[in-house]
Every structure is written in structure tokens, then in C-alpha cells.
Amino acid sequence: MNANTNAAPTPAARRGSRWLPRTLASRLSLILLSGLLIAHALSFGLLFYERYTAATSMLMSNLEQDVVVAVNLLDRLPPQERERWLPLLRRRTFHYMLDDGAADAAARNEPPVSGTSQDMAAMIASALGPRYPTRANAVPGDGEHFQVHLKLSDGAAMVIDVRPSVMPLAKWLPYVLAIQLALLLLCTWAAVRLTTRPLGRLAKAAETLHPAGEGERLPVGGPTEVAQAITAFNAMQDRIAHYMRERLQILAAISHDLQTPITRMQLRAEAMDESSERDKMFDDLGQMQHLVREGIAYARSAHGASEPAVRIDLNAFLDSLVCDYLDTDRPVTFAGRVDGPVTTRPHALRRIVGNLIDNAIHYAGAAELELDHDPAGGVRIQVRDRGPGIPQDELGKVMQPFYRLEASRNRSTGGTGLGLAIAQQLAESIGATLVLRNRDGGGLEAILRIAGPIVAAR
Numbered sequence: 001m002n003a004n005t006n007a008a009p010t011p012a013a014r015r016g017s018r019w020l021p022r023t024l025a026s027r028l029s030l031i032l033l034s035g036l037l038i039a040h041a042l043s044f045g046l047l048f049y050e051r052y053t054a055a056t057s058m059l060m061s062n063l064e065q066d067v068v069v070a071v072n073l074l075d076r077l078p079p080q081e082r083e084r085w086l087p088l089l090r091r092r093t094f095h096y097m098l099d100d101g102a103a104d105a106a107a108r109n110e111p112p113v114s115g116t117s118q119d120m121a122a123m124i125a126s127a128l129g130p131r132y133p134t135r136a137n138a139v140p141g142d143g144e145h146f147q148v149h150l151k152l153s154d155g156a157a158m159v160i161d162v163r164p165s166v167m168p169l170a171k172w173l174p175y176v177l178a179i180q181l182a183l184l185l186l187c188t189w190a191a192v193r194l195t196t197r198p199l200g201r202l203a204k205a206a207e208t209l210h211p212a213g214e215g216e217r218l219p220v221g222g223p224t225e226v227a228q229a230i231t232a233f234n235a236m237q238d239r240i241a242h243y244m245r246e247r248l249q250i251l252a253a254i255s256h257d258l259q260t261p262i263t264r265m266q267l268r269a270e271a272m273d274e275s276s277e278r279d280k281m282f283d284d285l286g287q288m289q290h291l292v293r294e295g296i297a298y299a300r301s302a303h304g305a306s307e308p309a310v311r312i313d314l315n316a317f318l319d320s321l322v323c324d325y326l327d328t329d330r331p332v333t334f335a336g337r338v339d340g341p342v343t344t345r346p347h348a349l350r351r352i353v354g355n356l357i358d359n360a361i362h363y364a365g366a367a368e369l370e371l372d373h374d375p376a377g378g379v380r381i382q383v384r385d386r387g388p389g390i391p392q393d394e395l396g397k398v399m400q401p402f403y404r405l406e407a408s409r410n411r412s413t414g415g416t417g418l419g420l421a422i423a424q425q426l427a428e429s430i431g432a433t434l435v436l437r438n439r440d441g442g443g444l445e446a447i448l449r450i451a452g453p454i455v456a457a458r
Contacts, residue, residue, distance in 0.1 A: 025196045032188045040180065056116065059164065063094060063120060064127045067160060070096055071128060075152045082156075094162040101147045101159035110138045112146040116164050124148050124160060198226040202233060209237060255292050262288055307345040309430075314342045314379060318371055321353060331366040332357055338371060338379050344450055348426045352434070353381060355423040356446045360385035364443065378451040386443040395436050399424040 070089045074082050074096070082098055089096055112118045121136035125148075128134060132150045139145040139161075148160040205218050217237070218230045266285050272278045315337045325332040353369070360367035364387030374380040390398060401421040420436075423446075427434040432450045439445050 025192050028192045028195060029188055032191055033184065036184045036188065037181075040184065044177075059093065060120060060123055062091075063162070064123055066091060066094075067124050068127050071132060071150070071152075071158070074098075074158065075154075079154065079156060093165055094160060097159040097161055098156065099159065100157050101149060101161065112136055112138050114144055114164075117144055117146045117162070120162060120164060121146060121148055198222055198229070202229065205233065209240070258288070258292050262292075307347055309343050309345050311341045311343045312346050314338055314344075314371065317346065317349075318353065318369060318381070321350060321357075322369060325357060325361075325367075330361055332361070332369060333367075334369045334371075336371040338373055342379055342450060344432075345430045348430050349450075352423045352426045352430075352432075352448060353383065355419045356383040356448070359419050359446075360387065360444070363387035374449050374451075376449070378449060381448040381450070383446045383448075384439060384443060386439075386441075389438045389442060389444050390436065392438065395438075398436065399434075 066089075073089075074085065077085065086096055086098070112121055117136075117138070121134070125134045125136075128150065132152075135149045136146055137149070139147055144164050146162055148162065150158050150160075152158055201218060217234055220227050220230050220234075222230075262285055266282070269278055269281045269285065272281075319334060322332050322334040357367045357369065360383055364385035366385065368382075368384040370382045370384070372380055372382075398420050401418055424434050427448060430450075432448055435447045435449075437445050437447070
């Protein structure tokens with residue numbers, strides 16, 4: 001059994017993607033920035049640990065050498081001169097006192113708590129040796145603090161007061177970290193932009209892709225993978241245009257080949273005696289001719305963009321179109337106007353509006369045409385009727401070729417199913433949008449929006 005390649009994502013995958021950003025640029029930024037920040041944090045952690053280890057080792061070494069020198073110096077000095085030397089022997093993390101130190105701490109006789117303090121106390125005892133027996137005790141309070149008690153040769157008490165701490169961080173370090181984070185953000189933005197910009201160009205070109213091959217052709221450039229994708233996209237656009245031209249040629253050939261036998265059959269039917277069968281044959285042949293012409297019209301509507309765009313007076317254009325219907329006794333009303341000419345493809349526009357009017361007359365017996373400015377920009381042409389309307393769930397389907405609401409597919413009521421499809425395809429070819437919606441009170445409304453600026457009349 002073949003695996004289903006179009007299987008829906010699993011609940012776990014949906015839950016995982018729910019927490020991710022929606023856009024590719026955001027996801028790439030999150031991944032790159034997270035990875036760089038983690039790597040930066042690890043590097044900083046290792047650097048800080050190495051610095052702490054080196055600073056601790058240096059502190060222990062300096063303390064060992066300083067204590068041996070200081071104790072021996074004070075022991076050899078006369079008692080009345082020792083006090084004068086204490087400020088000279090004072091260091092950032094420890095100093096010397098010629099007394100019993102903190103009495104309450106000495107009374108408690110609690111050993112240093114942390115491992116660093118215990119190691120430093122043991123190192124002092126080892127450096128001074130058996131000549132100067134020592135006793136260490138913790139001093140309560142904020143931070144790590146302990147004292148080492150000993151007696152000099154003359155019996156005088158001496159205390160080494162120690163507050164272990166490594167060298168503080170440099171003041172400029174936070175600024176360096178901020179600059180590094182800014183560089184990380186800049187590099188992440190540059191990498192994401194370099195990656196997603198070609199995708200944005202491809203998406204924009206895909207939106208303007210036209211069956212006739214008149215869409216935007218992307219210039220080949222950039223990294224190898226991007227250049228290959230652009231080349232493939234341009235080639236795909238050429239293939240689509242080639243396939244569309246082939247389709248038009250095939251339909252044109254079929255139409256030409258069908259027209260001849262249909263004409264022969266009509267001539268033979270005319271030679272027949274008057275009868276109901278003869279009338280039915282004429283009706284069938286007429287429907288065949290109409291279907292062939294509509295099929296060719298739909299095929300050619302994909303190439304509506306090949307017509308050059310010209311500037312027209314849309315008010316006069318639509319008024320002339322409505323007059324043509326009125327001359328044939330078909331009820332069509334026209335209201336509204338716009339200021340200034342509009343640039344569009346008139347033959348395609350005439351076919352679009354004509355198909356919409358024909359559809360309204362066919363199902364409602366009359367059509368209402370209105371022209372005004374579109375609030376979103378450009379102009380808006382509305383064709384309304386008071387017919388049966390279209391079910392809400394089928395409004396989009398009627399734009400599909402050969403789709404009819406009539407289940408019986410009776411051409412006298414349902415048509416060929418190509419009128420709205422031709423209008424939709426022609427609207428796309430001239431850069432317009434066509435939307436259908438049901439009217440309040442019954443009926444259908446077709447809205448054709450033609451984008452672009454309107455040139456003010458002089």
C-alpha cells in the first residue's frame with residue numbers, strides 16, 4: 001500500500017507549530033538568534049569560569065606569599081612599631097590586626113563555611129608552618145568572611161582578617177556585551193534578509209504570473225541556489241504560456257473542424273420537409289454552434305492582456321453599451337458617472353460587462369448598471385438584477401468553467417456555464433477584480449473593480 005503523502009499534520013506537529021512565528025523570516029530570525037545567543041552565553045560562561053579560576057588561584061598565591069612575609073616582618077619588629085606597619089600591609093581582600101579579632105566569632109569557634117575559605121585557611125596554616133600555630137573561625141555577617149588567629153614569638157596576638165573575593169568585573173564589560181548583542185542582531189537580520197528576499201521576489205512574481213506569459217520575469221542573479229530557482233521559475237512561466245497557446249490553437253482547430261460538419265448538417269436540415277424533427281435538429285445544431293463559440297471565447301479570454309490598454313471615457317463607453325441593449329428592446333438602466341478618463345482594455349471590458357448584463361437579463365429579465373468611484377481607489381462597475389440569486393455556498397463555484405446551477409444542464413435555463421467564467425478570466429487579464437454577492441430583498445449583484453488612478457479631466 002502506498003503511503004499517503006498528503007496526510008494532515010499530527011496533533012503534536014500542530015501544537016509545535018502553534019508556538020512558532022507565522023512568517024519564515026521570523027522563524028529564521030528566532031532560530032539564528034537563539035543559536036547565536038546560546039553559543040555566546042556558553043562562551044561567556046566558559047570565559048567567566050576560567051577568569052574566576054585564574055583569579056582564585058592568583059588570590060591564593062598572593063595570600064600565601066603576603067602572609068608569610070607580613071607575619072615574619074611583624075614578628076621581627078619591636079612591638080611599638082608594629083601598629084605603624086599595618087596600613088602598609090593592608091590588601092583588598094585581607095588585612096592584619098594586632099588583637100584577638102572579633103570576640104564573639106572567636107567564642108563561637110565556628111570553622112569557615114565555604115570550600116574556598118577552608119582552602120585559604122589551610123593554605124595559611126601550611127605556609128606559616130608549626131612555628132605559628134593557627135586557628136580559623138567564621139565571622140557572621142554579609143558575604144564570606146573568616147579570621148585566622150595566631151601568636152607571634154613574644155606571645156602577642158595577631159589576626160588575619162580575610163574577605164575572599166575575586167577581582168570585580170570591569171565597568172566596560174556590560175558595554176562590550178551590549179555591542180556584541182547588537183552585532184548579533186544585525187548579523188541575524190542580514191542573514192534572514194539575504195535568505196527571504198529572493199522568496200519574496202518569487203512570491204510577487206507568482207502573484208503577477210499570467211497564462212499568456214506576460215508576468216514579471218525575474219533577473220537571474222544571487223547565490224547559486226537562488227539563481228537556479230529564478231531560472232526554473234522563468235522557464236515555468238514560458239512553459240505555461242506555451243501550453244496556453246497550444247490550448248488556444250487546439251480549440252481553434254476543433255472549432256474550425258466542427259463548423260464545417262455543423263454547416264453541412266444545417267444545409268441538409270433546410271432541405272428537409274417541415275416537421276418537428278427538423279425543428280429539433282435546427283435547435284440542436286444551434287446549441288452546438290453556441291457551445292463551440294463560447295468555448296473559443298473562454299480560451300481566448302486568457303489572452304485578454306494582449307490587447308493594448310488605452311485611455312477611454314468610461315461614462316460614454318458604458319452609455320454606448322447600454323444603448324445597444326436598449327436598441328434591441330432589452331431593459332437595461334444606467335446610473336452614475338466618474339470624473340476623468342480611465343486607462344483599460346476596452347474590448348475585454350466590453351465583453352466582461354456584456355456577459356454580466358446578459359446573465360442578469362437571462363435570469364431576471366432586466367439589468368441595472370451603475371458606475372461610481374471605488375472607495376479603495378479606481379472605479380467600480382456594478383451590475384444588479386432582481387432574479388433568484390445564487391446560493392451562498394455556490395457564489396465561488398459559478399466562476400468555474402462549465403459550472404451551472406441547473407442540475408438538468410438545460411441550456412435554455414442554465415446556459416453553457418461559461419459566461420461568468422469568461423468574465424472572471426478577462427477581469428484577471430486586465431488587472432480588475434470581479435465579485436458576486438446576493439442583494440438584500442433578492443437578486444444578484446456583480447461588482448467589477450478596476451484599480452489604478454483616474455486621470456482628471458481638463
